[in-house]
Amino acid sequence: MENAKGSKLYLFSIVLVAVLGGLLFGYDTAVISGAEKGLQAFFLGATDFQYTDAIHGLTSSSALIGCIIGSAISGLFASRWGRKNSLIFAGICFFLSALGSYDPEFLFFTHGKPTYELLIVFNLYRILGGVGVGLASAICPMYIAEVAPTNIRGTLVSWNQFAIIFGQLVVYFVNFIILGSHTNPIIDTVKGIAAVMPGSDPWTISTGWRYMFVSNAFPAGLFTLLVCFVPETPRYLALIGKDHKALSVLEHINGTAKAKQILAEIKSTAEVKTEKLFSYGLLVIFIGIMLSVFQQIVGINAVLYFAPRIFESMHMGNPMAQTVIMGVINILFTLVAIFTVEKWGRKPLLITGSFGMAIGAIGVALTNLCNLPPIVSVVSIMFYSAAFMMSWGPICWVLIAEIFPNTIRSSAVAVAVAFQWIANFAVSSTFVPLYNMKMGGLTNFGHIFVYALYGIICIIAALFVWKLVPETKGKTLEDMTALWRNKHR
Numbered sequence: 001m002e003n004a005k006g007s008k009l010y011l012f013s014i015v016l017v018a019v020l021g022g023l024l025f026g027y028d029t030a031v032i033s034g035a036e037k038g039l040q041a042f043f044l045g046a047t048d049f050q051y052t053d054a055i056h057g058l059t060s061s062s063a064l065i066g067c068i069i070g071s072a073i074s075g076l077f078a079s080r081w082g083r084k085n086s087l088i089f090a091g092i093c094f095f096l097s098a099l100g101s102y103d104p105e106f107l108f109f110t111h112g113k114p115t116y117e118l119l120i121v122f123n124l125y126r127i128l129g130g131v132g133v134g135l136a137s138a139i140c141p142m143y144i145a146e147v148a149p150t151n152i153r154g155t156l157v158s159w160n161q162f163a164i165i166f167g168q169l170v171v172y173f174v175n176f177i178i179l180g181s182h183t184n185p186i187i188d189t190v191k192g193i194a195a196v197m198p199g200s201d202p203w204t205i206s207t208g209w210r211y212m213f214v215s216n217a218f219p220a221g222l223f224t225l226l227v228c229f230v231p232e233t234p235r236y237l238a239l240i241g242k243d244h245k246a247l248s249v250l251e252h253i254n255g256t257a258k259a260k261q262i263l264a265e266i267k268s269t270a271e272v273k274t275e276k277l278f279s280y281g282l283l284v285i286f287i288g289i290m291l292s293v294f295q296q297i298v299g300i301n302a303v304l305y306f307a308p309r310i311f312e313s314m315h316m317g318n319p320m321a322q323t324v325i326m327g328v329i330n331i332l333f334t335l336v337a338i339f340t341v342e343k344w345g346r347k348p349l350l351i352t353g354s355f356g357m358a359i360g361a362i363g364v365a366l367t368n369l370c371n372l373p374p375i376v377s378v379v380s381i382m383f384y385s386a387a388f389m390m391s392w393g394p395i396c397w398v399l400i401a402e403i404f405p406n407t408i409r410s411s412a413v414a415v416a417v418a419f420q421w422i423a424n425f426a427v428s429s430t431f432v433p434l435y436n437m438k439m440g441g442l443t444n445f446g447h448i449f450v451y452a453l454y455g456i457i458c459i460i461a462a463l464f465v466w467k468l469v470p471e472t473k474g475k476t477l478e479d480m481t482a483l484w485r486n487k488h489r
Contacts, residue, residue: 066130353391
């Protein structure tokens with residue numbers, strides 16, 4: 001008996017599970033925002049080495065090393081293991097990382113005694129979680145794009161970014177609740193060396209950051225379990241010759257008649273399982289890489305990862321509460337992208353958001369340069385973040401999932417996302433030293449320099465999109481294969 005229309009409930013249920021991977025992505029990368037000062041104070045207590053700002057920048061960003069690894073191997077995993085099994089592996093990485101970051105002393109070290117060896121082990125656990133993030137960041141949008149009908153593909157892939165931001169908001173709340181009546185340690189520079197000031201809360205230093213990291217184990221376990229019950233994507237099944245299974249999944253989503261048409265289109269562009277990465281020319285790979293790089297070098301994750309530290313430096317009330325407010329604003333403006341991406345298109349949102357971010361970033365720089373009231377800086381930061389969330393946040397992932405031809409998608413996405421995490425690591429690991437940089441009589445020179453730089457990069461990003469990025473609204477994934485084949489001839 002033929003299935004005439006397919007089931008939207010079936011489609012949305014499997015997309016929801018994939019979107020949970022985005023939530024874990026956001027949760028794992030943003031958990032450091034609440035934990036980093038307690039973690040810094042803990043390792044400042046080490047007697048066998050000096051825990052410098054540079055080491056703290058690397059420790060706070062060490063998960064990003066795993067993200068680079070995970071995204072780099074995502075193409076291999078996705079093409080050999082399939083999208084589904086790769087996501088299961090990512091979930092296991094999330095779960096083990098959460099437990100290990102909570103108790104890095106397990107089995108081998110004295111609990112509560114900071115040492116250089118313990119720092120290495122802690123970073124290894126964070127890198128393991130980063131591998132999960134890297135895999136999820138590449139494969140979740142790929143999974144959604146490969147199961148979604150063309151007319152709502154952009155919207156559904158954008159929900160993955162909503163989940164990332166929602167995961168960040170959830171962890172902001174969780175960190176806020178865990179901290180409770182406790183306070184973050186007071187850390188100041190004494191004779192050029194960071195030190196924990198008297199009166200700092202000992203609970204936050206010894207225990208608080210541990211609870212923040214282990215809270216990730218609960219959503220990680222749920223995600224890993226639920227992925228076991230979703231199907232493999234029909235495009236991957238067609239690529240490996242399992243046409244009957246591919247048709248079955250397509251029928252559940254689109255109905256029998258439409259499923260047969262889609263499968264025929266997939267097969268026409270998937271005569272071989274894979275092609276070489278540059279089979280469609282250098283331009284498509286370059287555009288994918290630069291979309292990823294620009295999404296990071298505009299500086300957004302320096303803001304998200306270190307939000308409480310930034311708001312604390314502005315002396316405008318409770319920095320954790322302001323971080324939560326920013327998280328709510330981020331959610332609202334991500335919804336703007338979700339509900340306009342199929343109406344306005346990808347390029348207009350990216351260009352508009354780029355100029356909005358430039359205004360916000362330069363606003364922060366001017367506030368520090370001209371000694372404007374701190375509220376101007378707070379509003380500018382939130383405006384900058386909101387502009388990102390309605391543009392580069394979700395739309396970059398949509399384009400990366402859509403822009404590549406079927407036969408090179410897994411490897412091309414892996415390359416693009418690996419560059420994204422490399423850029424993320426470069427920005428995040430250098431932010432604290434640059435932010436604290438002083439020059440001449442300007443004690444806030446670093447604040448001015450960093451945000452002025454981000455503002456200029458935002459303008460360059462808008463020009464890049466305008467000149468080089470093709471619009472993918474309304475096009476099938478198979479249309480993109482034809483587009484790049486024609487350009488390469």
